[in-house]
Amino acid sequence: MSTAAYTVPELAPEPQAPERTVYLIASGDLRESANVAGWPTQVALERVLTDAFAANGWKVVRANEVDPATGHGFISSQRMGLDVFATIPPDAPLVVAEAVWQYSHHVLAGLRTHRGPVLTAANFAGDWPGLVGLLGLNAGMTKMGRDYSTVWTVDGTDSWFQDAVRSWVTTGTIEHDASHVHPLPALPASPEQQLGEALAAQLRREKAIIGVFDEGCMGMYNAIFDDELLNGLGIYKERLSQSALWAEMQRVSDAEADDVQRWLEDAGMTFRLGTDDATELTGAQLRWQHKMYVAALRIADDFGLDAVGIQYQQGLKDLSPASDLAEGLLNNVQRPPVRSRDGERVLWDGQAFPHFNEADEGVAVDALVTNRLWTAMGLDPATTLHDVRWGEEYDGQFVWVLEISGSVPASHLEGGYAGAEGWRQDPVFFPAGGSTINGVCRPGEIVWSRVYIADGVLQVDLGRASVVSLPAEETQRRKQATNPEWPIMHAVLHGVSRDQFMARHKANHLNVAYAPDAETADRALTAKAALFAGLGMPVHVCGETTLTR
């Protein structure tokens, strides 16, 4: 035996889980300004949860104290997450309470190996994107195959929530109603089924490239699709750096940027301009955004991309105004023309160029196939993701607030470009400002969908919805209750209740695309389902559709 004196690490004994005690953590944003501003809402949610557990004779223990230096108790980095998890008894029941947008990787490492039951909980409220954070975290755990239960409540007084908490403390699980989810039946031959299959075969054979600027650095683990899964669809990634985008932006002239601005104004878009760069939208911010729009298309041209995704938040937010304006423009067929550097070609002239916001690769797959399918059907291919932000009943039906953090293609808005207003992004999230494409999405018929990873494979949920028109004061109330600078869609999902959707959905986002009427939307849904099935993906039809009637 060797006598060498190695330094063998000694592991501290694992902390033991106390009786009738649940530990609580909260994953936060990576931007301190957002953590500080969202903290009072988080405190209110934690009070609701503490009372709900107390009603069952259980104690809630916060795993980490509020940090006196920052004034909040969010876990605000992956390292902090590891340190906090080291103090939590591995077998203890654990609640992850989310009242804000959060970066999932702050807590996923700890959640991966935690042995006790995990419950994610959010306040069903609009003022902060806590529901968005909850859905993103749930999707991350789904991708990693980690079991969890999930619950939400407006104010803790509803019996549905109280029953769910009781179920969790007594059984470690909460059963949700998934009766709205149906496997795709065998599709009879139809022009839509044939088109979907042909487009799937084309994609698999000819292949496509999605350009990803700084994959994953918004903490959306669920939105990173491993190449092994993606490549099976015929889709390959071009990994790009946002520093290349910033560098390309320097090469776009002021005159080109001003052409974009003029085009938008001629199309009828208006801007709420001011002079204080820190809090208001300025012409200088718009110039950078237009340069980003031009630069993104030139890089897409350089690499022969079929879609592009700008992640925006970390890194780029400290250099440049927000990417949203560029993103919304790219996804619209009518958009300012952009020439190749030599001026010889108009890039993707007269076409939308699919953009997947926040570099969400589930959105990338969806946007790419939607663009091809809707174009082949002679429909407007403008598509976008939305955050699943909030919702409330109106006139006896549940109307979701779908609201992405900046922009939608103008053809989705009432009035198109003339209905689009550029507002400054909130400094809490976007220190360097930038314009949104704000407005109200027009009433009409849509197909909604989400591609996600579960059980180690890519899957898709899809269904039908109607975008409804609400009275102006109700629209304003909903905008004021959330982020009034962001575009809103009033969506009624067909045959899916609020709680069914929340329990089932595996992403903070969902994709939408319009059709001119219900019958065409039904046909587009059939073709889209056939396309995804043709790509070899399990297809889940949600709610009431012509496919499962």
Ligand SMILES: C[C@H](O)[C@@H](O)[C@@H](O)C(=O)CO
């Ligand atoms: C600005 C916010 O952080 C948003 O980016 C966030 O709510 C999301 O959109 C998450 O999908």
